[in-house]
Amino acid sequence: MTGGTTDDGAGRVSRRRAMTLAGVGVAGVAGVAAGAGALVRGAVDHAAAPADTASGAVPFYGEHQAGITTAAQDRLHFVAFDVITTDRARLVDMLREWTAAAARMTAGKDAGIYGAVGGTPEAPPDDTGEALGLPASGLTLTVGFGATLFRDASGRDRFGIAARRPAALADLPHFAGDALRPEISGGDLCVQACANDPQVAVHAIRNLARIGMGVVSVRWSQLGFGRTSSTSRDQATPRNLFGFKDGTANLKAEETDLLREHLWAQPGDGADWMAGGSYLVTRKIRMLIETWDRTSLAEQETIVGRTKGSGAPLGGKAEFDEIDFAAPGPDGQPAIDRAAHVRLAHPDFNNGARLLRRGYNFVDGSDGLGRLDAGLFFMAYQRDPRRQFVPIQTRLARQDLMNEYLRHVSSGLFACPPGVRDATDYWGRGLFG
Amino acid sequence: MTGGTTDDGAGRVSRRRAMTLAGVGVAGVAGVAAGAGALVRGAVDHAAAPADTASGAVPFYGEHQAGITTAAQDRLHFVAFDVITTDRARLVDMLREWTAAAARMTAGKDAGIYGAVGGTPEAPPDDTGEALGLPASGLTLTVGFGATLFRDASGRDRFGIAARRPAALADLPHFAGDALRPEISGGDLCVQACANDPQVAVHAIRNLARIGMGVVSVRWSQLGFGRTSSTSRDQATPRNLFGFKDGTANLKAEETDLLREHLWAQPGDGADWMAGGSYLVTRKIRMLIETWDRTSLAEQETIVGRTKGSGAPLGGKAEFDEIDFAAPGPDGQPAIDRAAHVRLAHPDFNNGARLLRRGYNFVDGSDGLGRLDAGLFFMAYQRDPRRQFVPIQTRLARQDLMNEYLRHVSSGLFACPPGVRDATDYWGRGLFG
Numbered sequence: 001m002t003g004g005t006t007d008d009g010a011g012r013v014s015r016r017r018a019m020t021l022a023g024v025g026v027a028g029v030a031g032v033a034a035g036a037g038a039l040v041r042g043a044v045d046h047a048a049a050p051a052d053t054a055s056g057a058v059p060f061y062g063e064h065q066a067g068i069t070t071a072a073q074d075r076l077h078f079v080a081f082d083v084i085t086t087d088r089a090r091l092v093d094m095l096r097e098w099t100a101a102a103a104r105m106t107a108g109k110d111a112g113i114y115g116a117v118g119g120t121p122e123a124p125p126d127d128t129g130e131a132l133g134l135p136a137s138g139l140t141l142t143v144g145f146g147a148t149l150f151r152d153a154s155g156r157d158r159f160g161i162a163a164r165r166p167a168a169l170a171d172l173p174h175f176a177g178d179a180l181r182p183e184i185s186g187g188d189l190c191v192q193a194c195a196n197d198p199q200v201a202v203h204a205i206r207n208l209a210r211i212g213m214g215v216v217s218v219r220w221s222q223l224g225f226g227r228t229s230s231t232s233r234d235q236a237t238p239r240n241l242f243g244f245k246d247g248t249a250n251l252k253a254e255e256t257d258l259l260r261e262h263l264w265a266q267p268g269d270g271a272d273w274m275a276g277g278s279y280l281v282t283r284k285i286r287m288l289i290e291t292w293d294r295t296s297l298a299e300q301e302t303i304v305g306r307t308k309g310s311g312a313p314l315g316g317k318a319e320f321d322e323i324d325f326a327a328p329g330p331d332g333q334p335a336i337d338r339a340a341h342v343r344l345a346h347p348d349f350n351n352g353a354r355l356l357r358r359g360y361n362f363v364d365g366s367d368g369l370g371r372l373d374a375g376l377f378f379m380a381y382q383r384d385p386r387r388q389f390v391p392i393q394t395r396l397a398r399q400d401l402m403n404e405y406l407r408h409v410s411s412g413l414f415a416c417p418p419g420v421r422d423a424t425d426y427w428g429r430g431l432f433g
Numbered sequence: 434m435t436g437g438t439t440d441d442g443a444g445r446v447s448r449r450r451a452m453t454l455a456g457v458g459v460a461g462v463a464g465v466a467a468g469a470g471a472l473v474r475g476a477v478d479h480a481a482a483p484a485d486t487a488s489g490a491v492p493f494y495g496e497h498q499a500g501i502t503t504a505a506q507d508r509l510h511f512v513a514f515d516v517i518t519t520d521r522a523r524l525v526d527m528l529r530e531w532t533a534a535a536a537r538m539t540a541g542k543d544a545g546i547y548g549a550v551g552g553t554p555e556a557p558p559d560d561t562g563e564a565l566g567l568p569a570s571g572l573t574l575t576v577g578f579g580a581t582l583f584r585d586a587s588g589r590d591r592f593g594i595a596a597r598r599p600a601a602l603a604d605l606p607h608f609a610g611d612a613l614r615p616e617i618s619g620g621d622l623c624v625q626a627c628a629n630d631p632q633v634a635v636h637a638i639r640n641l642a643r644i645g646m647g648v649v650s651v652r653w654s655q656l657g658f659g660r661t662s663s664t665s666r667d668q669a670t671p672r673n674l675f676g677f678k679d680g681t682a683n684l685k686a687e688e689t690d691l692l693r694e695h696l697w698a699q700p701g702d703g704a705d706w707m708a709g710g711s712y713l714v715t716r717k718i719r720m721l722i723e724t725w726d727r728t729s730l731a732e733q734e735t736i737v738g739r740t741k742g743s744g745a746p747l748g749g750k751a752e753f754d755e756i757d758f759a760a761p762g763p764d765g766q767p768a769i770d771r772a773a774h775v776r777l778a779h780p781d782f783n784n785g786a787r788l789l790r791r792g793y794n795f796v797d798g799s800d801g802l803g804r805l806d807a808g809l810f811f812m813a814y815q816r817d818p819r820r821q822f823v824p825i826q827t828r829l830a831r832q833d834l835m836n837e838y839l840r841h842v843s844s845g846l847f848a849c850p851p852g853v854r855d856a857t858d859y860w861g862r863g864l865f866g
Contacts, residue, residue: 075631075658077796082803116676117742121731128726129676129741130659130794133669183801198508198631198658199672202796206674206805210726217803223656223796225508225631226563236566239632241639243549243562293561293643298554308562309550361563363510363635363656364797368616370515370650372639 054196057136060106062419063276064264067140068356068381069253071232073194076224076360076377077201078282079209080187080412081216083149088159092432094215098143098191098208099426108136111207128210131203139195141204143427144280144414147171149188164431166271168279168384169415175397177408184220184284184410192280192379194358198223220410222284224360224377231358237311237319241287241361241374242405244304245311248319249346251356262354265383273430276418278381281389284362284410287375292405303401305340313342339401345392353388355380375406385413487629490569493539495852496709497697500573501789501814502686504665506627509657509793510634511715511810512642513620513845514649516582521592525865527648531576531624531641532859541569544640561643564636572628574637576860577713577847580604582621597864599704601712601817602848608830610841617653617717617843625713625812627791631656653843655717657793657810664791670744670752674720674794674807675838677737678744681752682779684789695787698816706863709851711814714822717795717843720808725838736834738773746775774835777828786821788813808839818846 054074058066083091101111110116112126119125150165151157191208195201202223209218228240229247233254237245251258260266265274292300301307301314311319315327315335325343329335336343347354359378367373382388397403417430487507491499516524534544543549545559552558583598584590624641628634635656642651661673662680666687670678684691693699698707725733734740734747744752748760748768758776762768769776780787792811800806815821830836850863 079799084803117730117740119730121734122729124727125676125730125733125741127676128674128722130672130674132672132676132742184798199794202658202674202794202807206722206726206807209805210723213723213727218799218805219803221796221799221805223658223798225635225656239563239565241561241563241635243558243560243565289561289639290643290646293639294557294646296555297550297552297558300558301554307550308558309565361632361635363654365617365656366512366651366654370517370652372642372651372654374635374639 055135055137057107058138058140060103060141060420061422061425064419065140065142065277065416066106066419067142067192067194068263068278068358068416069231069259070138070140070194071235071253072227072229072358073138073140073196074225074227075195075198075201076227077193077198077205077221078224078377078379079191079193079205079221080146080219081189081191081209081212082219083158083188083215084217085215086158088432090215091159092428094212095428095432096426097211099420100423101207101211102141102204102427103420103423105204105207106136106139106141108134108139111204111211128203128207131200134197134200134203137195137197137200139193139200139204141208142192142194142416144190144192144416145169145428145431146187146189146412146414148186152188159432161431164271164273166265166269166274166415168265168270168274168386169413170386172281172385172390172411172413173394175393175408177397177403177406178411179407179409180411181409186412187219187414189216190280190282190412190414198225222362222377222410224362226361228359228361228376229357231356240376241289242292242300242304244300244306244308245319246304246341247357247359248311249354251354258354259356262383262388263356263381269384271415274415274417277416278356278383279385280412280414280416281378281380281382281385282410282412282414283378283408285376285378286373286407286409288371288405288407289374290371302337303341303405305336305342314340337401339399341396341400341402344396344400350392350395351387353392355382355388355392381416488568488570490540491571491573493536493574493853494855494858497852498575498710498849499539499852500575500625500627501696501711501791501849502664502692503571503573503627504668504686505660505662505791506571506573506629507658507660508628508631508634509660509810510626510631510638510654511657511812512624512626512638512654513579513652514622514624514642514645515652516591516621516648517650518648519591521865523648524592525861527645528861528865529859530644532853533856534640534644535574535637535860536853536856538637538640539569539572539574541567541572544637544644561636561640564633567630567633567636570628570630570633572626572633572637574641575625575627575713575849577623577625577849578602578861578864579620579622579845579847581619585621592865594864597704597706599698599702599707599848601698601703601707601819602846603819605714605818605823605844605846606827608826608841610830610836610839611844612840612842613844614842619845620652620847622649623713623715623845623847631658655795655810655843657795659794661792661794661809662790664789673809674722675725675733675737677733677739677741678752679737679774680790680792681739681744682787684787691787692789695816695821696789696814702817704848707848707850710849711789711816712818713845713847713849714811714813714815714818715843715845715847716811716841718809718811719806719840719842721804721838721840722807723804735770736774736838738769738775747773770834772832772834774829774833777833778825783825783828784820786825788815788821788825814849
């Protein structure tokens with residue numbers, strides 16, 4: 001460490017402490033920039049301690065990107081960008097800048113070394129300031145590359161990387177019932193910001209967009225609240241907007257062998273730069289909650305295949321019971337309908353395919369027809385969508401009893417590279433380096 | 434109390450405890466409904482203890498509606514409804530049902546006595562279930578009546594109340610620069626749900642909409658995060674999406690005399706049924722954050738009239754310093770520009786007019802032009818908008834340096850009646866009773 005230490009010894013420096021040190025306002029700026037710089041340089045090199053509270057910092061550097069197996073935080077701001085330059089060097093420079101800013105922000109610091117109130121009065125601040133005084137809040141930032149980055153809609157290989165497109169990044173097929181809106185689907189790049197404070201997640205995305213000005217343009221973005229999946233055995237299964245527990249059989253961070261098999265791209269999978277990465281499928285699924293709310297409890301439970309209260313499979317007793325799909329109900333027929341959601345999505349009926357789901361509930365105001373525009377922003381990480389999401393969704397789209405209450409309106413597929421190893425590494429180095 | 438007590442003695446019964454008691458799933462329902470009913474009847478009559486944590490319950494009954502001077506919670510779901518019936522009795526019945534459901538939900542319970550997993554399997558549940566297991570989370574529900582409830586756009590007095598319209602509920606004038614979208618403005622009724630968990634706020638609005646099916650239709654709704662004002666001296670001033678502290682001079686819950694003068698409608702103000710109520714102005718203000726982020730720190734501080742770091746007025750030292758608008762800056766001119774936001778909005782330049790602001794930041798995805806659709810959902814409560822919001826906004830709209838970065842896209846004005854006294858009272862009894 002150099003200069004006046006504000007590091008707490010565990011690598012954490014809060015924005016509040018940085019601000020106190022940096023003084024305030026135009027008048028106080030002159031003598032401060034150097035000190036603020038030293039503070040930052042001394043602190044970024046540490047990997048932060050694991051978050052032990054909702055306000056702590058999640059380590060940024062590592063074998064895998066954070067934000068995938070990280071215990072799902074409560075809030076999401078997801079953004080998809082179009083790249084608006086054809087200059088490869090500018091794109092790579094931006095990815096380097098993004099990486100440095102992400103390392104800082106996930107540690108609870110400002111996006112740039114001068115911060116929101118440092119630098120010179122004549123320049124725009126290098127942080128937008130709305131997170132001043134807020135802790136790291138478990139922020140993770142996870143980047144992904146869309147198929148159009150490799151070859152755009154008109155077939156151009158803008159950045160000389162078309163040959164490096166992974167086979168697993170194959171365009172998703174059309175699924176039965178899809179009602180996708182192209183303007184909120186796809187994208188050349190994506191960033192998933194998850195945090196336990198929405199202001200921190202929004203701040204992070206906004207500052208990446210600011211840094212990327214002239215290189216990228218926001219294509220679409222989505223806020224989410226109320227995680228709908230658990231990614232750790234320590235987390236209770238939350239409820240979706242149908243009022244049910246869903247995704248009980250989700251891959252969990254503790255299941256190392258399963259993660260190797262189902263989550264992380266492996267050397268030899270076809271694109272070496274993706275080894276240690278994962279493929280993210282996003283689907284914005286509008287839920288017709290007003291129609292659902294007029295449906296009887298029995299019908300709701302039949303559709304889902306679970307009881308609404310405990311989340312136990314029908315015919316079972318507790319949420320995590322092994323599901324017996326043959327167990328008879330009162331009428332002698334299987335208690336779980338053959339077209340129930342829980343059955344069609346279960347690994348037993350999908351060649352063992354599993355996903356790490358990380359979705360969030362959303363409400364985007366109303367739909368102009370007197371209804372709330374609400375639903376699930378589904379996100380699932382996996383080793384190869386061709387063997388996982390695609391076959392699962394193909395069956396669900398054809399048969400799931402729940403389809404009557406769902407509309408898929410947005411879709412995305414992104415190759416999320418492995419983790420950033422240290423401060424010399426950057427998002428996408430394996431692809432561009 | 435009757436039957437098996439699940440009340441904790443302070444009037445609080447959590448959904449989790451209610452659920453445990455009520456058993457789970459279709460199979461467990463038969464013997465439970467009576468017990469659940471008793472549980473509820475025993476508990477609703479208490480005023481809950483004041484929330485001492487983010488998860489506690491805020492008392493529902495009282496002289497004033499909760500959610501106005503209540504220490505501002507972190508999350509908002511606001512909804513405006515159109516009334517789609519002309520049957521006064523049906524409207525009043527719904528208001529009674531809403532009041533009962535609001536009393537339950539703000540106490541951390543299901544919307545109806547059978548709850549999400551009680552009742553009979555053949556009926557839709559009387560709670561949608563996504564808040565099962567979540568605590569009260571400081572939920573407040575605050576209702577308001579729009580001018581169109583008294584006389585609709587075509588001049589009809591649908592409910593025989595046109596003569597009772599308060600003079601203070603006069604239509605807002607057009608302000609310079611207004612870019613209002615009618616489809617997300619106005620409304621016959623509004624409900625403001627504030628909570629420290631967005632899922633709890635969303636759940637409450639959704640269940641009121643469900644109860645109101647056939648009587649009301651959602652006109653528009655808005656989610657907000659990150660309160661932008663403090664309504665109690667115990668709360669720090671938060672930051673808006675320009676990165677600044679704003680609303681430092683907000684009315685606070687502790688300022689009883691000022692609240693009487695500026696916040697609560699008084700007997701003799703012109704509509705007796707509104708005594709103890711307040712008038713709510715909502716404005717959805719898009720902030721052009723990408724443009725703002727390219728502006729220098731000095732320019733930003735000039736526009737606001739405060740330093741970005743501490744929030745101190747320019748020329749002052751600390752946020753809560755009395756502002757000296759004559760204090761000179763380095764160049765001998767007043768440190769605070771004559772058209773700075775803080776000056777134009779200050780009571781000294783508005784005949785002493787003050788507001789209780791209660792706004793929230795919002796991000797509604799992107800705008801299709803490569804930018805985040807973000808800003809402030811401004812909410813301000815007051816005794817009479819004609820003497821408070823209207824003159825203040827008239828000056829701001831004409832002169833505020835900040836206007837270059839703002840677009841007002843939605844507007845609403847609602848008469849929020851006084852509080853519900855007890856379980857025999859209901860929202861709007863003074864108007865309809």
